[in-house]
Amino acid sequence: xxxxxxxxxxxxxxxxxxxxxxxxxxxxxxxxxxxxxxxxxxxxxxxxxxxxxxxxxxxxxxxxxxxxxxxxxxxxxxxxxxxxxxxxxxxxxxxxxxxxxxxxxxxxxxxxxxxxxxxxxxxxxxxxxxxxxxxxxxxxxxxxxxxxxxxxxxxxxxxxxxxxxxxxxxxxxxxxxxxxxxxxxxxxxxxxxxxxxxxxxxxxxxxxxxxxxxxxxxxxxxxxxxxxxxxxxxxxxxxxxxxxxxxxxxxxxxxxxxxxxxxxxxxxxxxxxxxxxxxxxxxxxxxxxxxxxxxxxxxxxxxx
Amino acid sequence: xxxxxxxxxxxxxxxxxxxxxxxxxxxxxxxxxxxxxxxxxxxxxxxxxxxxxxxxxxxxxxxxxxxxxxxxxxxxxxxxxxxxxxxxxxxxxxxxxxxxxxxxxxxxxxxxxxxxxxxxxxxxxxxxxxxxxxxxxxxxxxxxxxxxxxxxxxxxxxxxxxxxxxxxxxxxxxxxxxxxxxxxxxxxxxxxxxxxxxxxxxxxxxxxxxxxxxxxxxxxxxxxxxxxxxxxxxxxxxxxxxxxxxxxxxxxxxxxxxxxxxxxxxxxxxxxxxxxxxxxxxxxxxxxxxxxxxxxxxxxxxxxxxxxxxxxxxxxxxxx
Numbered sequence: 001x002x003x004x005x006x007x008x009x010x011x012x013x014x015x016x017x018x019x020x021x022x023x024x025x026x027x028x029x030x031x032x033x034x035x036x037x038x039x040x041x042x043x044x045x046x047x048x049x050x051x052x053x054x055x056x057x058x059x060x061x062x063x064x065x066x067x068x069x070x071x072x073x074x075x076x077x078x079x080x081x082x083x084x085x086x087x088x089x090x091x092x093x094x095x096x097x098x099x100x101x102x103x104x105x106x107x108x109x110x111x112x113x114x115x116x117x118x119x120x121x122x123x124x125x126x127x128x129x130x131x132x133x134x135x136x137x138x139x140x141x142x143x144x145x146x147x148x149x150x151x152x153x154x155x156x157x158x159x160x161x162x163x164x165x166x167x168x169x170x171x172x173x174x175x176x177x178x179x180x181x182x183x184x185x186x187x188x189x190x191x192x193x194x195x196x197x198x199x200x201x202x203x204x205x206x207x208x209x210x211x212x213x214x215x216x217x218x219x220x221x222x223x224x225x226x227x228x229x230x231x232x233x234x235x236x237x238x239x240x241x242x243x244x245x246x247x248x249x250x251x252x253x254x255x256x257x258x259x260x261x262x263x264x265x266x267x268x269x270x271x272x273x274x275x276x277x278x279x280x281x282x283x284x285x286x287x288x289x290x291x292x293x294x295x296x297x298x299x300x301x302x303x304x
Numbered sequence: 305x306x307x308x309x310x311x312x313x314x315x316x317x318x319x320x321x322x323x324x325x326x327x328x329x330x331x332x333x334x335x336x337x338x339x340x341x342x343x344x345x346x347x348x349x350x351x352x353x354x355x356x357x358x359x360x361x362x363x364x365x366x367x368x369x370x371x372x373x374x375x376x377x378x379x380x381x382x383x384x385x386x387x388x389x390x391x392x393x394x395x396x397x398x399x400x401x402x403x404x405x406x407x408x409x410x411x412x413x414x415x416x417x418x419x420x421x422x423x424x425x426x427x428x429x430x431x432x433x434x435x436x437x438x439x440x441x442x443x444x445x446x447x448x449x450x451x452x453x454x455x456x457x458x459x460x461x462x463x464x465x466x467x468x469x470x471x472x473x474x475x476x477x478x479x480x481x482x483x484x485x486x487x488x489x490x491x492x493x494x495x496x497x498x499x500x501x502x503x504x505x506x507x508x509x510x511x512x513x514x515x516x517x518x519x520x521x522x523x524x525x526x527x528x529x530x531x532x533x534x535x536x537x538x539x540x541x542x543x544x545x546x547x548x549x550x551x552x553x554x555x556x557x558x559x560x561x562x563x564x565x566x567x568x569x570x571x572x573x574x575x576x577x578x579x580x581x582x583x584x585x586x587x588x589x590x591x592x593x594x595x596x597x598x599x600x601x602x603x604x605x606x607x608x609x610x611x612x613x614x615x616x617x618x619x620x621x622x623x624x
Contacts, residue, residue, distance in 0.1 A: 131322070138600055139326075139599075140599045143580060146584055150592075151330055151333055155335055234447055238449060242581060244584070267461050277447065277454075281447065284445040284446075289441060
């Protein structure tokens, strides 16, 4: 839409807003959601740019200054080999956030394709796909994840590449819920007139699904994808905390909390494990607030 | 009803088969020789070969799967090489500890979440509603391991109000009520973590279900005929609002056995969680496969129970 010129007749009040603009206005009115959005932007910003301006590198050792409590030079103290905890927390943020986002992208791609195919074709295809989804959904998520992560660990994946494995596992296990949601919506959309029109125009199935059906489910996809990022970050951190996800030397918020296995650190050096734990909590909370707001703004029907 | 349950039970068979195939394949993907993992390194090659023969490891995968699944059906779930005991026995000795902890949390969260949800709905957008919405979100967003650690630090290490871990005092010989008290004392902190995590979902669910119900016509009718607000809410609205909540409770039944892996691990509660993680670390594959099969079965059963209770409490639903 062309921006309305100031000299034009005053038509601003009658300006026709697109659904996305309307959603944005609704979102902006939701204070909690905006708090979530700004917090999230802050966390992403600090994780991405923080390490660049930090005077320390992730692996800078300073053996003369080990396990020191927070001070002006090290706002969050140092660890047992003198690395700056704040810098590591920021690097870990990059890892944890990217695992969350990539895992969800994988899950959304699989989930929407499978859901769309299942909903569009129906019949035997749908029955088979939904049985497979059932199998995935009946599986207690965490035990399955732990089991796969254990088997993966046996392949001795290099720590640098483990994060890709973790992204992949979480992504590949979390699509069924989304695919069910998409399927349900496609089932209803398929019967509407615009699809009959597409049919009459002789469009191919693939085009109908990708250009006409899936875009109509976009708002639910966005809402559940946002909330899923929160879930994926929690899952990654739990897995890394247990030593089955991202492993040191690559820092992630989860494996940084793992230092508590040392009872002395747990009791007397809280600056080493509380900040990464708080980061997980704050980030996940921010995403959940934003996701809830998005649901109210985009998809009033979905609102619980 | 009986017909419906029978059909659902029959439908569980292919799903369980699918799950068993998935579990089996995942373990087939594990690298290395299972025999070398089981026996100590000094064992002679001949003994190993014999063991391979016994475990059918020389056969094609499909045949191996057949042996495994037949054994599972016969109740022979293999032997845990860490505990040197049948898998079923190991699971049985830890499963109930998980169950007690989760059951307590289940009851506590029901007792808290339903009243809070109802109040939030009747006072929608009030301060009360707002505060509990935020608390619910905190509950969902807090990583259970981190929350658990904070509680241990504050209440067990710093002010020594509760024990750090375990289910009973080391070397405890308490029985009867003393034992119960001791277990409760140990249970307090893990219970708080578990309940806080599950509270949010139930609370919000009750709230939304209640909100939907109180907007219905029959509630207006009840008010119009002059009933007290209390009666309207607690007698007329609540009954219908609780119907979907019952389903959610049903669906969390399997979680009673499996939902607490991380919390149990943090508090070293002797349940399925720590055992599963230990089995992961020691690569105790038969035990892991057994635990996962059991959990999957319980999940299916929980879903069925959820659907059936739904039909029982809501006469509008007819099961076919």
